[in-house]
Amino acid sequence: MMGAAPCMAATATVEHRLANGMRVIVKPDHRAPVAAAVVWYQVGSVDEVSGTTGVAHALEHMMFKGTTSLAPGEYSRTIAAAGGRDNAFTSNDFTGYFATLHKSQLELMLRLEADRMVNLTIPPEEFAKEIKVVMEERRLRTEDRPRSLTYEQLMATALTAHPYRNPIIGWMNDIENMRVGDLREFYQRWYAPNNAILTVVGDVEPEDVFALAEKHFGPIAPRELPVRKPQDEAPQRGVKRVTVKAPAELPYVLIAFRVPALRDADKDWEPYALKMLAAVLDGNDAARLNRVLVREQRVASSAGAGYDGIARGPDFFYLSATPVPGKSAAEVEQGLRREMGRIIDEGVTEEELNRAKAQAIAAQVYQRDSMFFQARMIGVLEAAGVSHRTIDLQLAKLRQVTPEQVREVARKYFRDDALTIAHLDPQPLAVRRPVALPSGLRHVQ
Amino acid sequence: MSSKWIALGLAAGLSAAAALPARAILPLQHWQTPNGARVYFVENHDLPMLDVSVEFPAGAGFDSPEKAGVASMTDGLLNTGADGMDENDIARRLADVGAQLGERFDTDRAGLALRTLSSAKERRQALDTLARVLRQPDFPQAVLEREKVRLIGALKESDTRPDTIASRNFYRLAYREHPYALRSAGEVETVEKITREDLIGFYRRHYTAQYAVVALIGDVTRAEAEAIAVELTRGLPEAAGAEPLLPAVGELPAGATRMIGHQASQAHILIGAPGISRGDPDYFPLYVGNHILGGGGFVSRITEEVRQKRGLAYSAYSYFSPLSREGPFVIGMQTRRDQAGQALEVARSTLADFVRDGPTAQELTAARQNIIGGFPLRIDSNRKIHEYLALIGFYRLPLTYLEDFVKNVERVTVADIRDAFKRRVNPERMVTVVVGGEEEAKP
Numbered sequence: 001m002m003g004a005a006p007c008m009a010a011t012a013t014v015e016h017r018l019a020n021g022m023r024v025i026v027k028p029d030h031r032a033p034v035a036a037a038v039v040w041y042q043v044g045s046v047d048e049v050s051g052t053t054g055v056a057h058a059l060e061h062m063m064f065k066g067t068t069s070l071a072p073g074e075y076s077r078t079i080a081a082a083g084g085r086d087n088a089f090t091s092n093d094f095t096g097y098f099a100t101l102h103k104s105q106l107e108l109m110l111r112l113e114a115d116r117m118v119n120l121t122i123p124p125e126e127f128a129k130e131i132k133v134v135m136e137e138r139r140l141r142t143e144d145r146p147r148s149l150t151y152e153q154l155m156a157t158a159l160t161a162h163p164y165r166n167p168i169i170g171w172m173n174d175i176e177n178m179r180v181g182d183l184r185e186f187y188q189r190w191y192a193p194n195n196a197i198l199t200v201v202g203d204v205e206p207e208d209v210f211a212l213a214e215k216h217f218g219p220i221a222p223r224e225l226p227v228r229k230p231q232d233e234a235p236q237r238g239v240k241r242v243t244v245k246a247p248a249e250l251p252y253v254l255i256a257f258r259v260p261a262l263r264d265a266d267k268d269w270e271p272y273a274l275k276m277l278a279a280v281l282d283g284n285d286a287a288r289l290n291r292v293l294v295r296e297q298r299v300a301s302s303a304g305a306g307y308d309g310i311a312r313g314p315d316f317f318y319l320s321a322t323p324v325p326g327k328s329a330a331e332v333e334q335g336l337r338r339e340m341g342r343i344i345d346e347g348v349t350e351e352e353l354n355r356a357k358a359q360a361i362a363a364q365v366y367q368r369d370s371m372f373f374q375a376r377m378i379g380v381l382e383a384a385g386v387s388h389r390t391i392d393l394q395l396a397k398l399r400q401v402t403p404e405q406v407r408e409v410a411r412k413y414f415r416d417d418a419l420t421i422a423h424l425d426p427q428p429l430a431v432r433r434p435v436a437l438p439s440g441l442r443h444v445q
Numbered sequence: 446m447s448s449k450w451i452a453l454g455l456a457a458g459l460s461a462a463a464a465l466p467a468r469a470i471l472p473l474q475h476w477q478t479p480n481g482a483r484v485y486f487v488e489n490h491d492l493p494m495l496d497v498s499v500e501f502p503a504g505a506g507f508d509s510p511e512k513a514g515v516a517s518m519t520d521g522l523l524n525t526g527a528d529g530m531d532e533n534d535i536a537r538r539l540a541d542v543g544a545q546l547g548e549r550f551d552t553d554r555a556g557l558a559l560r561t562l563s564s565a566k567e568r569r570q571a572l573d574t575l576a577r578v579l580r581q582p583d584f585p586q587a588v589l590e591r592e593k594v595r596l597i598g599a600l601k602e603s604d605t606r607p608d609t610i611a612s613r614n615f616y617r618l619a620y621r622e623h624p625y626a627l628r629s630a631g632e633v634e635t636v637e638k639i640t641r642e643d644l645i646g647f648y649r650r651h652y653t654a655q656y657a658v659v660a661l662i663g664d665v666t667r668a669e670a671e672a673i674a675v676e677l678t679r680g681l682p683e684a685a686g687a688e689p690l691l692p693a694v695g696e697l698p699a700g701a702t703r704m705i706g707h708q709a710s711q712a713h714i715l716i717g718a719p720g721i722s723r724g725d726p727d728y729f730p731l732y733v734g735n736h737i738l739g740g741g742g743f744v745s746r747i748t749e750e751v752r753q754k755r756g757l758a759y760s761a762y763s764y765f766s767p768l769s770r771e772g773p774f775v776i777g778m779q780t781r782r783d784q785a786g787q788a789l790e791v792a793r794s795t796l797a798d799f800v801r802d803g804p805t806a807q808e809l810t811a812a813r814q815n816i817i818g819g820f821p822l823r824i825d826s827n828r829k830i831h832e833y834l835a836l837i838g839f840y841r842l843p844l845t846y847l848e849d850f851v852k853n854v855e856r857v858t859v860a861d862i863r864d865a866f867k868r869r870v871n872p873e874r875m876v877t878v879v880v881g882g883e884e885e886a887k888p
Binding site for chain 2 (some may be wrong): 002031032034064072073076077080082083084085129131132133135136139140143248249283284285294298302322324325354358359361362365366367368369370429
């Protein structure tokens, strides 16, 4: 274990709430004359209703397609001309719009964000083209990726009631049948200052950012937000299994155990123990899964474990493995479950745990190298209902985890009634044939 | 209102550029170790950490067609056994102090990069481990056999993917006999043949102090950085002659088009040819021009034509990848298979128009504003600065590369871009690969 923990937060964050309920969180970082800013809406795929999966993400795309005063594409052109880089992301719980730019350009970004918070137009002719882009995105990221399909089916199997069972990008049929009205309704329900958080990390003074936020977002009226229903899962009654057939060479096994996410950063202890367990299993090259399944037994060509712990809804502890050629999915699945059994039976060593803690402490320092990463981390926590002010507390709590606690969460959660298993069943590729040149193109050659 | 915003953006972009200091943007220090390694260092105490890399001219370009994969395997096996430590010892020694060690590998370069806390105990243990791994790798036979099995599995898996199939065919057609045609990780048949002696031989030939480039940024003093560079390059193999060089890339004799059937829902399209090397005098006109053509993200012509106007693809782009020798110019996209012909046509005509007419003055202004106004974003973290140090060092670029960058971009004119593209990019002589393609016509 390391002696003194390095100082975590070089500068603290400062928060301000506008009268309309919008929150502004600023972390000064004067290492470079830039700012990373993210506008978060606390709405994601979890808020979609039946038949409109993917609408949160489709709306994110259309946020770049014009407002009452801005032509389609002009948001990006304006940010680019100011030397900035912009993009957006949609998750289960939140939707974020970000830009990194020279600090002198922050106001430009805030003005454009305030504009599209209320003035989005969603022109039908732009939607007709953009929804095709979303379908291409789904083909690229999911349809033609066997492991993405496997994950998608795992989630749809692990959950029956909670909307985390739906993919963020949406089911293809829902995307194909999506209408402008679906997006408008979603936008009007959820895009409001009282459902938004602005996080800024960079070479800025908090008071200046607050003033800019007041100026641009302050005049926007709050809206009454819809009441969210919990949609809790009924108890699971036994192992769930699903098989995904797709063109591939090697099988792949993905396992999910239902576990809790962090709710109270001070009182909870299980999420910290689960986090440390994931690190003991997969935190470094000599961690258990790689050492035992890949290096010693040589049954897997890769094996991993993961636990996030930050989510508004149900969370999972994941295990995955790819068998080496000649070994089956069943064999690596057994290998993974055997290692979990060993944790339950024998626990983990103090040495393994200390190693995981040392890595967590160092990671907290390394993360400060990226302003965008910091702005993102603050928002991800807040969107899941965990205060960003607990970042240091969370590290302190991780450092307090004991081997007994790791064994106890393993015992409590790694059981059949919390377990879902997905197997990728590789199918041979159809025989490749030469394909006719598209008409009208031969002349180029 | 909207045009006013653009005007504001431009004005502000200019002031951001003008605000760049006249003196050195980065206090980059450079020296050589007594045994000949080139060292590039930026001292920065903002965060209690250190990034350091050691690289050699030992990338996949130095592979032979018969044993493709040796270069990559050599780099990958460095940290699997060295100086009495086995692979688990090495991993534990690093993890115990929170250090992260990774391979750095491409067609030209190979080596290792370490990120560690700068506090004395942690730094010492991490750097000591790195030095021993570089100096005395064992290349254990048993690890090699295991890694060959894993790699062959991964190659077979990868060979089912339309993007891999497209890329392999593209590089073969564009580079033919040149080693840039080889896949970095090798092929199933070539990896099977790799022996421990191959790795040892490759290591001895390429991993020498005389060819080494050490790049450091972080919380150490100049004196400490000097000592670290000496320690990391001490005891490396002796150079057996001049630094290894890659052969020249011959000009593409003719265009070629290959259509490969695949059942994926999307066709993967690549169009391109050998492009430019590092230090090429046309670099800046081509770089800025490509930013307008397909490198500038949402605002580039290819994205505009393929995605924004027609909804044909999620990702459509172009880039130049300058290497020791002529790295590729590539246009790429993926689209629903029955739209492949249309997407290809749009991409080709966009390229042809651009090469024929060049950009508009307005496009050039916008690109300059984006590149120059966004310059501070290129060096806003230790990670990014470290990349530049390693790049400047390996390719022997001027130490003023970053300062000159803005000036070089400012200097580019519409005529420069049109001229450079006309000379260097021939739309009539491109390699085109489509995997997926249209349904075959019914016989």
